[in-house]
Amino acid sequence: MIDELVNLIKQYETIIIHRHVRPDPDALGSQGGLACLIRDNFPGKxxxxxxxxxxxxxxxxxxxxIDDAVYKDALVIVCDTANRERISDDRYESGAHLxxxxHHPIVDSYGKPEWVNTQSSSTSEMIASIYRSHPELTMTQDAARLLFAGIVGDTGRFQFSNVTSETFLAASELVKLPFDRQxxxxxxxxxxxxxxxxxxYVLEHFSLTDEGVGFVKLSQDLIHSYELNASDASALVNCFSNVEHLKAWVLFSEEDQVIRARVRSKGPSINELAAKYNGGGHPMASGATVKSWEEADQLIADLRKLCK
Known part of the structure; x- marks a missing residue:
């Protein structure tokens, strides 16, 4: 699969890289890390x-x-995005090849090749494996910094259960490059x-149920009262993750027309639950969208059943 990917990269002079909406460090790390890796080794592209x-x-x-015309005869690569509706910038189908x-479970099959590795901690780890499997390739500290960022982000600084020996091997190769980790x-x-x-406020007001479900609801008015937006609020999803007896938790942040739900777990798999509520992701970390606070309560009730 890696050889096929590298061969396709060699064939195209223009390459456009996408990732998912509302990007996290792995989305940007894999997108940017791949771009740097290509530029470093194929400077004419x-x-x-x-x-x-x-x-x-x-x-x-x-x-x-970039203008729409740039997509003509271009190779388009989408990183870290399980389904097409979450791809940021809908021009991804305008290129010559996709x-x-x-590393998410397949919920929407697209692209050729479709390189999916659910055993990988992150898409950034997968991109790092291209470098590790092709010794003729070089890597700069910019590429290493971005890929390291993606791995750190999706493993919670190597704390989550998705970390494997391959994750540590990839990280050890990346930190050999002299970027400023501190x-x-x-x-x-x-x-x-x-x-x-x-x-x-979140620490003061989150709730913890008998089943071990933690949750907090942040309305748009509340978020704006702190002069923040929903994205700023969502970044706080793990701020009460170390409370004892907590099995799974969700942070709701309201924006203009919807309520975003960030769902996390230490035990029960939650990605199927997230899919029920217009979302998806990993068994231990997923996102969802609800249309009302009543639907948010339904999600909480379903999460309580999972934990029970």
């Missing part, structure tokens, strides 16, 4: 990154603005004073 910007993660990498690289960690986990205040 035109490489573009597309998708909406993430203000909190702009320190990792920024996106390109490839998918992902600066990276400082930026990744930095919180604004406004977010710190909201973090205090």
């Amino acid at each position: 035109a490489i573009y990154l597309v998708g909406e910007e993430s203000e909190s993660l702009r320190f990792l990498i920024q996106m390109d603005q 490839i998918k690289i992902d 600066s990276f960690f400082n930026q990744l986990y930095q919180r604004s004073l406004k977010q710190a205040r909201l973090n205090g």
